[in-house]
Amino acid sequence: MLNGFTPWPAQFAARYRERGYWQGRTLGSVLRRAALARPTATAVVDGERRWSYRELDERADRLAAGLAALGIAPEERVLVHLPNTAEFLALSFALFRLGAVPVYALPAHRETEIVQLARLAEAVAYVAPDTHLGFDHRELARSVRAQAPSVRHVLVAGEPAEFTALAAVDAEPDPLPGPEPSDVALLLLSGGTTGTPKLIPRTHDDYAYNLAAAAEAAGLDADTRYLAALPVAHNFPLACPGVLGTLHAGGTVVLSPTPSPEDAFRLIERERITVTALVPPLVLLWLEDAAHSAADLTSLRLLQVGGARLQPETAARIAPVLGCRLQQVFGMAEGLLTMTRPDDPEDLVLTTQGRPLAADDELRVVDPQDREVAPGGTGELQVRGPYTLRGYYRAEEQNRAAFTADGYFRTGDLVRQLPGGHLVVTGRTKDVINRGGDKVPVQEVEQLLLTHPAVHEVALVGLPDRELGERSCACVIARGAPPSRAELTAHLTALGLAAFKLPDRLAVLERLPRTALGKVDKRALAELLTGGAR
Numbered sequence: 001m002l003n004g005f006t007p008w009p010a011q012f013a014a015r016y017r018e019r020g021y022w023q024g025r026t027l028g029s030v031l032r033r034a035a036l037a038r039p040t041a042t043a044v045v046d047g048e049r050r051w052s053y054r055e056l057d058e059r060a061d062r063l064a065a066g067l068a069a070l071g072i073a074p075e076e077r078v079l080v081h082l083p084n085t086a087e088f089l090a091l092s093f094a095l096f097r098l099g100a101v102p103v104y105a106l107p108a109h110r111e112t113e114i115v116q117l118a119r120l121a122e123a124v125a126y127v128a129p130d131t132h133l134g135f136d137h138r139e140l141a142r143s144v145r146a147q148a149p150s151v152r153h154v155l156v157a158g159e160p161a162e163f164t165a166l167a168a169v170d171a172e173p174d175p176l177p178g179p180e181p182s183d184v185a186l187l188l189l190s191g192g193t194t195g196t197p198k199l200i201p202r203t204h205d206d207y208a209y210n211l212a213a214a215a216e217a218a219g220l221d222a223d224t225r226y227l228a229a230l231p232v233a234h235n236f237p238l239a240c241p242g243v244l245g246t247l248h249a250g251g252t253v254v255l256s257p258t259p260s261p262e263d264a265f266r267l268i269e270r271e272r273i274t275v276t277a278l279v280p281p282l283v284l285l286w287l288e289d290a291a292h293s294a295a296d297l298t299s300l301r302l303l304q305v306g307g308a309r310l311q312p313e314t315a316a317r318i319a320p321v322l323g324c325r326l327q328q329v330f331g332m333a334e335g336l337l338t339m340t341r342p343d344d345p346e347d348l349v350l351t352t353q354g355r356p357l358a359a360d361d362e363l364r365v366v367d368p369q370d371r372e373v374a375p376g377g378t379g380e381l382q383v384r385g386p387y388t389l390r391g392y393y394r395a396e397e398q399n400r401a402a403f404t405a406d407g408y409f410r411t412g413d414l415v416r417q418l419p420g421g422h423l424v425v426t427g428r429t430k431d432v433i434n435r436g437g438d439k440v441p442v443q444e445v446e447q448l449l450l451t452h453p454a455v456h457e458v459a460l461v462g463l464p465d466r467e468l469g470e471r472s473c474a475c476v477i478a479r480g481a482p483p484s485r486a487e488l489t490a491h492l493t494a495l496g497l498a499a500f501k502l503p504d505r506l507a508v509l510e511r512l513p514r515t516a517l518g519k520v521d522k523r524a525l526a527e528l529l530t531g532g533a534r
Ligand code: J2J
Pocket: 189, 190, 191, 235, 236, 240, 305, 306, 307, 308, 309, 310, 328, 329, 330, 331, 332, 333, 334, 337, 353, 411, 413, 425, 428, 434, 437, 439
């Protein structure tokens, strides 16, 4: 078992097996089964490339053998920093079959995040494209190698420079011992509430359940043509049901280089897409563009929306403008998924975030003292269940705060549960800014801002925004001449911070409002900056 992983207690594991959640499958076998059933069907479309199930399956086997020949062993971690490409899928299944553990970084991540992740996971390899949207990942690989000594291999999809070409990692498949279904299959990045990132271990058993149950709840089958518009390194388009759920169902995955209406509409028309998933700000963009687009979107059957709060008014425009049904999804890389269902009444689909995937998802809504609130009341959501983690990877101290004594995960989300079980997400208790689905880890950004010589003190707060839901504002007490926002963002960019974490606004203040306990009062600060309009 992977060191640093917290397994479920034995009686829970037994229950989840007995009740059929954990079926003793590995993620590698999910693809094998689909490939045996429909070898010639198209599994993945990436630009002009089309791979059949047999081809994807064989590529995964050869790549697994090639990785083993490089000396990458089961349980070793591989940092995967690939955009939406066919290689992402071949590599993921190769690692699943080998029993090596992919750590998924988002394409937007830069040196700060990548080095932190490589160190935390003690990754032995970093896999990236040569360049992507104008950014040279080989440059980044050089600093990763210099700062994270565990990284022995850099594998490049494309022109490798001094590194190894991913395409050259290829060998005759040998039967591999392979992982156990209860082993950790992958590590996902948490939305983040602390200064440094946290990794979420997902096992073969739990993730196989997750993707299969989500596929069922979204009505996927062999005729599904799923468009991956969001970056597939994220849990939502990866397995909720996403690309893995589509492959499980025997459908076709179409990879979009970006989620822009321009790229996505072209692919929806060309590939007769039936299902896709978006975050709310992209829904707004798609609705605006669809109104004057000549693209034929009539194949679209279902649009999943999640990651941040969807305004009911926006939700109501989806069916008339895009001609498809809406499925709201409230999810987290930590596990729990709630979804609206096809047979839900219209008002629940428009105004709630759905109900849990599993009958054995145990939900509790609590007050700040961890006492359950009265039914229908608002409070923090705590959860445990067959696909919700019991501990972050190698994070003993943080785990003491993130979980209750009886194993519930404290989500940091404020919710209210309706009598039928549907949840309405009303806010949060955690110090994260949800910038249209991109999670800005507040403490991490504050710590980096403090390294600027003109910043004496800083608090990053979220301010309401019509398009993104929230935008970030850095409230700064200056040391000497106040810095400009351009100076601060240049400083953070030079440190190698992902662009979505850069402050959208700057407010230079004389002092920061404090709570009775002396902590910065972020609520008061946000009210001050919005003129109390919050
Ligand atoms: C309000 N807040 C939401 C929603 C997530 C599916 C969908 C999303 C994610 C995801 C995911 C929300 N309304 N509909 O992994 O599989 C906020 C909550 C939650 C946090 C998790 C999936 N859907 N959120 O967004 O791990 O605050 O996962 O705790 O990135 O996003 O973020 P993340």
